Amino acid sequence: MLNVKTVQETLDIIQNEFERIEEREVLPLEKCMGRILFEPIVCSQNIPSFNRSSVDGYAVRAKDTYGSSDSIPVELRLMEAIKMGISPTFTLKANHASAIPTGGELPAGADAVVMVEYTEELNEGSVFIQKAAAPGNDVILKGDDLHEGQVVFPSGTRLRSQDIGVLAAMGVADVGVLKPLRMAILSTGDEIVEISATPVGSQVRDVNAYVILAEAQRMGIQARRIGIVRDDEETIYQTIKTAMEDADIIVLSGGSSVGLMDRSLEVLNRLGKPGVLVHGIAVKPGKPTLIARANQKAILGLPGHPASAFTIFRVIGKALIERLSGTSFPDTIVQAKLSVNIPSNHGREEYMPVKLRKENETLIADPLFGKSGLISLLSMADGYVRIKRESEGLTRDAWVDVTLFDEVKR
């Protein structure tokens, strides 16, 4: 019999029993997209490093422009014009202005810029200011963007393209990131055959290994398939033992029956301490899920049905990967209206795959009540609705949170 845990208990066990794998590597910034910061990034300079004009215009002392308007402009005397790339060495005097390009550095004394559109240069070395400027107008102040000593990104940040831009601005050309997690995917089951084979009798192709491999790739994991091993305790033991030498996490897939999971239990307990931590989760689909730790290595046993394996990997596998890499892969959640009733799930948390469509301006979620053995179901789903353990079921037209599978929507 399975000693079943709730989803929350399982997540707590993952949190308490595993820790981040502290392996660092340094990469050039252009290879850091999607990578996870090993250490926090602290800004070592002010950006910009000077008060910079954000428009073409005239650098002024703001108070000299007060009261000016289109009809009653203020006349300011011109000092030397500011050039791109050259720091001005003079101080702007009272009732003076200095022509400045976009990106140019304000001279000492100046605290605002008036856009060229609101000025009229006169021949006599002076300029009419037709609009009052407040201090700071059209100026990016020194350190406005990023300031010295600021913790810009904490350790564990997964870098997006915008973050790469921030690092570029700070001159961080080489970045200390976490080495990718290493995952080995092992398929077990005498009925499983290679995908290039033509199944005979009730044989089935090794679908799950490919799905999990692709999911792992999406999460930036260095994953590899070990292949299919015979449903034999000693073979499974030896294969996992070898795989653990260069993998941080072993994923077992394919053994769908409780019988196999029970035998795997003994194998996993022999591999290292503390052994099996979770043996069955009160979740639908995916009850026969197994989590073990063999010393510092993580082992995840997935249910055999493809949709179950996929769902469990998205929820439980993801939590394990987040823990081992010290980052988060936040879900994208959208609200949608349920098109039909979903009955109670009798004390098991349920993840119901749904397909989304728009009706007028409203997002509608159609539950896919397929049999979890159907592979095509996976491909039709845009995401899932989580139905809590204690739920009495969900009613038609209820607003539900749909966790999207990924950014690709059909």
Place this chain on the structure above:
Amino acid sequence: MLNVKTVQETLDIIQNEFERIEEREVLPLEKCMGRILFEPIVCSQNIPSFNRSSVDGYAVRAKDTYGSSDSIPVELRLMEAIKMGISPTFTLKANHASAIPTGGELPAGADAVVMVEYTEELNEGSVFIQKAAAPGNDVILKGDDLHEGQVVFPSGTRLRSQDIGVLAAMGVADVGVLKPLRMAILSTGDEIVEISATPVGSQVRDVNAYVILAEAQRMGIQARRIGIVRDDEETIYQTIKTAMEDADIIVLSGGSSVGLMDRSLEVLNRLGKPGVLVHGIAVKPGKPTLIARANQKAILGLPGHPASAFTIFRVIGKALIERLSGTSFPDTIVQAKLSVNIPSNHGREEYMPVKLRKENETLIADPLFGKSGLISLLSMADGYVRIKRESEGLTRDAWVDVTLFDEVKR
């Protein structure tokens, strides 16, 4: 002066002036995550290839079980048991049943399975059926999942992990996919310096090239930085000409002023026909955007401010990439309540970056009214709100569509 187009006119020009680059390569399935199908995938077999039991139980003729219940079971005679992986050669006779494992093949004549939980095997070679089964109960029929001749994925499908699973199930071990688009990223501007340099005077580091490189990587493009070239017409011409030899799309970044964009105009017209197609877009931020076609090559000139360049690449660059690769990168959109008023944008479509937060159960969008020169703004934003040209502005508490930048949310 810019000859300004609207966003919609620009998208139409992209649609009409460019076409999919037809370059195919064949990859093993395990390298196909995120890749784009070159040709449609048609299923060449029924999956499953036989009527399969989805539970452990007894294969029956459904009508033989009608009227059976816990208190008044029906007794059926047992025929030989079905074994995993072996096709039964007998036909199930009326008022008979046959033990069948999960995944086992139904014998001819049988049309349903009764779960073992609802049966009681007797010693005399018969079984009590305690629950009536309808035809098809607990059976996955031949072709139920995928059927022969079915177009499973159209050409241009970008493969997700679930889709990889469907291909594995069909035995598609090698897949014809589009070669990745090749992109060269060129930075221009005398004030731009390498990110490893310490800027002097009003020099700035080459932020945009890194942001665009990372975005391109995220979209599966084979992108490279060419580096920074001097703000000189002949140098820019020669550099682009050389880059076009092994790139499908050239991205120019860094020249922020209208002056440079005007000079680029002549360069781009010299490179090939028809030359510049769009020269300025009525959009905020990002007005000084440029699109050209030189024979079969696409050229995109981005505005200089990082937030503008990023936004334009997300909207216009994405449309161009979708056209050239014949796929779509659908945006993920969530609804949120605006926390403040956004004033009218006077005839320009506007993309306002926003940060999302939850207040009680409601998603709130805080507009980031920063100066578009600020790099840190990029990193703070979760997505943008599109404000249409004809909009009079948006009011506080209005529900708005937020287009998420990516699946990573803080």
